[in-house]
Amino acid sequence: MAILTPLSLADARRIGALYGLEIADVRGLLAGSVNSNFALTLADGRGQVFLRVYEEQQLAAASREARMLEHLAAGGVATPQPLRRRDTAPGSEGAAFIAEHAGKPVALFPWVAGDSLCQARVTPDATRRVGSALARVHLVGASFEGASASRFDLDGLDQRLRGLRAHAGGAPALPPEVAAAVEELTGRLERIRAATPRTPGPETLIHGDLFRDNVLWHGGEISALLDFESASRGSAAFDLAVTMLAWCFGDDLDPALAAALAAGYTSVRPLSAEERGRLFHESLVAALRFSITRITDFELRPKGSGVYKDFRRFLARQRTLERLGPEGLLALLGL
Numbered sequence: 001m002a003i004l005t006p007l008s009l010a011d012a013r014r015i016g017a018l019y020g021l022e023i024a025d026v027r028g029l030l031a032g033s034v035n036s037n038f039a040l041t042l043a044d045g046r047g048q049v050f051l052r053v054y055e056e057q058q059l060a061a062a063s064r065e066a067r068m069l070e071h072l073a074a075g076g077v078a079t080p081q082p083l084r085r086r087d088t089a090p091g092s093e094g095a096a097f098i099a100e101h102a103g104k105p106v107a108l109f110p111w112v113a114g115d116s117l118c119q120a121r122v123t124p125d126a127t128r129r130v131g132s133a134l135a136r137v138h139l140v141g142a143s144f145e146g147a148s149a150s151r152f153d154l155d156g157l158d159q160r161l162r163g164l165r166a167h168a169g170g171a172p173a174l175p176p177e178v179a180a181a182v183e184e185l186t187g188r189l190e191r192i193r194a195a196t197p198r199t200p201g202p203e204t205l206i207h208g209d210l211f212r213d214n215v216l217w218h219g220g221e222i223s224a225l226l227d228f229e230s231a232s233r234g235s236a237a238f239d240l241a242v243t244m245l246a247w248c249f250g251d252d253l254d255p256a257l258a259a260a261l262a263a264g265y266t267s268v269r270p271l272s273a274e275e276r277g278r279l280f281h282e283s284l285v286a287a288l289r290f291s292i293t294r295i296t297d298f299e300l301r302p303k304g305s306g307v308y309k310d311f312r313r314f315l316a317r318q319r320t321l322e323r324l325g326p327e328g329l330l331a332l333l334g335l
Contacts, residue, residue, distance in 0.1 A: 003028040005036045005053045005102050012040050012051070015099045019108055020086040021049065031213075034229055039111070048111040049083065053104050057229075059095070061148070062105035065228060066097035068144055068205070072228075075140030078133060079225045080109040114216025114223035119250050122212070124260035125220075127247050131264025133222050134210060134243055138236045139269050141205025150208065150232035152289050154193060160296050161186050167300075178299060181315060185291055188318065192284050201278050206239035207231055211246040237275045240265055241283035244333070245290070245317050253320050255332050262333040276335055280326035287318040 009026050016023040025041035036053040054062045066082045073081035088096035099106040117126060141147070150156070164182045167174055174182065207214075208230035216224040240262070248257035265271070271279075294311035301308075324332065 003030070003036045003038075004055050005104060007036070007038050007051070007053070007101065011101055012038070015051070015101060015106060015108070016040060016049075018085045018087055018099050019083050021083075021108075026051075040108075050080070050109040050111050052107050052109070053101055054106070055104065057105060059098060059100075059105050062107065063095045063098050064146055064148070065231070066107055068141075068147065068231060069228060070097070071144045072137065072140055072205075075136075075143075077136050077140050077225065078222050079228070080112055083108040083110070112216055112224040114218040116213045116215060117217060119212070122247055122257060124256050126217075127257045127261040128264035129222055130210070130215060130243060130247055131240075131261040131266075132268045133215075133225060134207065134239060135265045135268035137207055137225070138204045138239065141231075144205050147205050147231065147233045150206075150230070150234050152208070152230070152293070154189065154196070154285070157289060157292050158189060160292050161189060164292075164295065174300075178295060178311075181291070181295065181311060184315070185288065188284070188288055192281070192288060195281060197278065197281070201235050201237070201274055202272070203233045204236050205231060206234040206236065208234065208239060208242065210239070210243045235275075235278065235282055236269070237271070237279045238282040238286055240271075241279060241286040242290075245283070245286055245314070249313075249317055249320075253317075253324075253332065258332055259334040262335055266335075271335065276330060279333075279335070280321070280329050283321050283329060284318065287314050287321060290314040291318065 007026055007028070009023070012023045012026040021040070022043040023040050024043040027039045027041070029037040029039055031037055035055050038051040038053075039048050040051050041048050057065070069079055069082050072079050082097040084096055085099065097107055099108075161182060164174065164178075165186070173179070207225065207228060209227060210225065214225065214227045215222060216226065244253075244258055244261055248254050248261060291311050291314040294309045294314060298309045299311055321329065
């Protein structure tokens with residue numbers, strides 16, 4: 001992703017001073033797909049801190065996310081705890097973590113060493129650790145008050161599809177392959193709606209986007225879970241499904257990776273019978289969600305504008321799930 005909001009050294013020093021930090025250098029990071037991110041070098045030789053400019057969230061949402069991250073980190077989740085400003089009173093709400101730059105919220109975090117894994121480097125040991133880490137998010141996050149509802153529920157996805165269908169008849173029209181995918185996804189959404197359980201399932205705090213690029217590794221261990229931008233109240237089964245589709249799918253769904261993910265998860269937080277029963281449905285919802293958002297957020301961007309994520313890969317995941325069916329998916333996961 002490009003740096004949408006530039007940050008000069010003078011601005012970095014102004015922001016750093018609010019946190020009691022003297023900044024010697026600032027470097028933009030071409031990472032992530034939503035926010036502008038920077039590495040700030042400290043003048044005292046103690047390394048770096050990470051600065052995020054929230055491009056889409058307003059102050060209240062950024063403050064809520066900061067409180068959530070503090071809560072998770074304090075509970076043992078491997079995520080960097082946001083730095084607290086020096087000019088705010090102890091016990092202040094989330095705004096105590098947030099500064100402002102160019103009219104946008106800013107947060108600072110400790111720098112965490114680590115690398116993300118490409119799919120070829122994902123092993124059953126890795127997915128087992130990821131499953132355990134996700135379960136810890138759900139356990140600790142259950143006691144966090146103030147999480148918002150997901151903006152990617154079925155109504156939100158339906159609204160995106162309506163926008164795409166309206167775009168299909170405009171100028172320029174959607175490419176034929178994309179228009180065909182939109183029609184396919186519209187039919188899938190209708191079938192998923194018809195099969196949705198009448199009573200909502202249990203909810204907790206979910207990450208919502210635990211892909212490989214949102215986990216850092218150091219020395220074979222998880223050093224950090226990142227980018228809680230999509231965190232919300234939601235179904236643990238949905239979050240587990242998102243993570244399975246993100247980590248356990250190369251050309252097809254890998255049984256060894258998927259079983260290890262589920263084993264790691266249930267070793268920390270066993271799934272209830274209701275959650276197991278909803279897992280196939282939530283997996284279809286997860287595949288639908290990322291098929292649609294990869295069209296709206298990536299496919300229709302001007303080419304060469306940054307990170308590209310292919311919606312076709314999640315259409316393939318949907319077809320794999322439908323081939324497996326509910327019993328086949330649970331058997332593959334060892335549940």
